[in-house]
Amino acid sequence: MKAVRFHAYGDAGVLRHEDAPLPVPNDGDVLIKVHAAGVNPADVQFRRGDYQAFAPLPLPFIPGWDVAGAIVANAGGFKADERVFAMADMGRHGAYAEYIAVRATDVAHAPARLPLEHAAGVPLAALTAWSALFDIAQLQAGQSVLVHAGAGGVGQFAIQLARRAGARVIATASAANHELLRRLGADVVIDYRNADFAAGLANLDMVLDTVGGQTRERSWPVLRSGGILVAVAMPPPDAAVAQSYGVRTAMTTVLPNGERLTEIARLIDSGELDVTIDSEFTLAQAAEAHRRIEQGHARGKIILRIAASTHEEAP
Numbered sequence: 129m130k131a132v133r134f135h136a137y138g139d140a141g142v143l144r145h146e147d148a149p150l151p152v153p154n155d156g157d158v159l160i161k162v163h164a165a166g167v168n169p170a171d172v173q174f175r176r177g178d179y180q181a182f183a184p185l186p187l188p189f190i191p192g193w194d195v196a197g198a199i200v201a202n203a204g205g206f207k208a209d210e211r212v213f214a215m216a217d218m219g220r221h222g223a224y225a226e227y228i229a230v231r232a233t234d235v236a237h238a239p240a241r242l243p244l245e246h247a248a249g250v251p252l253a254a255l256t257a258w259s260a261l262f263d264i265a266q267l268q269a270g271q272s273v274l275v276h277a278g279a280g281g282v283g284q285f286a287i288q289l290a291r292r293a294g295a296r297v298i299a300t301a302s303a304a305n306h307e308l309l310r311r312l313g314a315d316v317v318i319d320y321r322n323a324d325f326a327a328g329l330a331n332l333d334m335v336l337d338t339v340g341g342q343t344r345e346r347s348w349p350v351l352r353s354g355g356i357l358v359a360v361a362m363p364p365p366d367a368a369v370a371q372s373y374g375v376r377t378a379m380t381t382v383l384p385n386g387e388r389l390t391e392i393a394r395l396i397d398s399g400e401l402d403v404t405i406d407s408e409f410t411l412a413q414a415a416e417a418h419r420r421i422e423q424g425h426a427r428g429k430i431i432l433r434i435a436a437s438t439h440e441e442a443p
């Protein structure tokens with residue numbers, strides 16, 4: 129099959145569009161014909177070798193853990209040709225390929241309302257936002273949350289999910305993305321480039337830190353006593369710093385979850401959740417897609433189109 133692999137860690141230039149062996153499904157896997165793969169910052173971080181010390185990859189490696197496609201043969205409760213999407217296991221070969229084997233329990237039926245190219249942009253980012261907001265922070269109706277990078281992959285889902293849960297949402301982005309943030313449900317939008325986002329903010333219940341660095345450091349004081357900063361950006365936050373502000377902190381580690389994706393697909397089909405697509409590339413243009421996400425200003429999700437797919441293929 130055709131795939132994009134890297135044989136050594138490095139910059140986007142290490143990505144090679146080439147022939148690779150077909151994946152061999154393990155017990156409990158389904159084989160998916162990939163229509164589209166979502167591109168995430170993690171794809172770049174693993175390609176660069178950021179995690180090679182504690183999570184070495186089998187090289188040559190196929191990156192990409194967001195997939196939408198069609199089931200190849202009946203397995204794991206799925207039937208041939210069913211439209212599915214998944215966040216795949218990060219230790220295994222990914223979705224920048226014509227086929228991928230994924231644990232059946234990590235897979236869900238794709239939202240009927242979306243073309244598979246758009247469905248591929250959902251799993252990892254939506255699962256991350258869900259986990260940070262509800263598993264970790266246990267965000268409740270009537271609480272307030274500051275979502276950094278509201279126009280990014282994780283941020284767009286966080287705004288919608290928090291708003292749907294009845295929280296008051298404050299989100300940051302550059303001015304060009306403010307209309308998008310409002311449409312997603314942000315109550316307050318802040319241009320982080322031209323203003324100190326922290327000025328005027330206080331007593332918030334939660335900060336979703338998708339940026340790290342100075343943005344994280346300047347976020348602590350906006351929390352109420354006992355509030356929580358949940359980081360998705362590396363490195364994990366410093367518990368001693370949180371304690372000095374009288375707040376809590378935790379790091380999100382997104383995990384595959386087919387059952388939750390089924391719920392996410394339901395929300396998409398009922399019109400309660402949407403995905404914004406930044407750009408689409410072909411599989412052979414994977415390096416270009418990586419350069420785009422590395423700039424740090426994608427407006428929504430970046431997609432690799434792999435097999436011809438049309439929305440009309442949906443049953």
Ligand SMILES: NC(=O)c1ccc[n+]([C@@H]2O[C@H](COP(=O)([O-])OP(=O)(O)OC[C@H]3O[C@@H](n4cnc5c(N)ncnc54)[C@H](OP(=O)(O)O)[C@@H]3O)[C@@H](O)[C@H]2O)c1
Nearest residue numbers: 169256277279280281282301302360380381382424425426
């Ligand atoms: N721990 C986990 O399990 C986990 C899971 C998913 C993601 N992550 C990490 O979370 C981070 C975000 O991921 P993502 O997929 O959302 O990234 P992304 O889609 O690449 O984020 C791009 C967005 O970031 C915004 N942005 C850049 N700098 C900003 C700043 N200083 N303040 C506010 N917004 C800023 C940009 O908005 P403008 O163009 O308006 O500037 C752009 O819309 C990454 O580091 C990723 O690795 C971790």
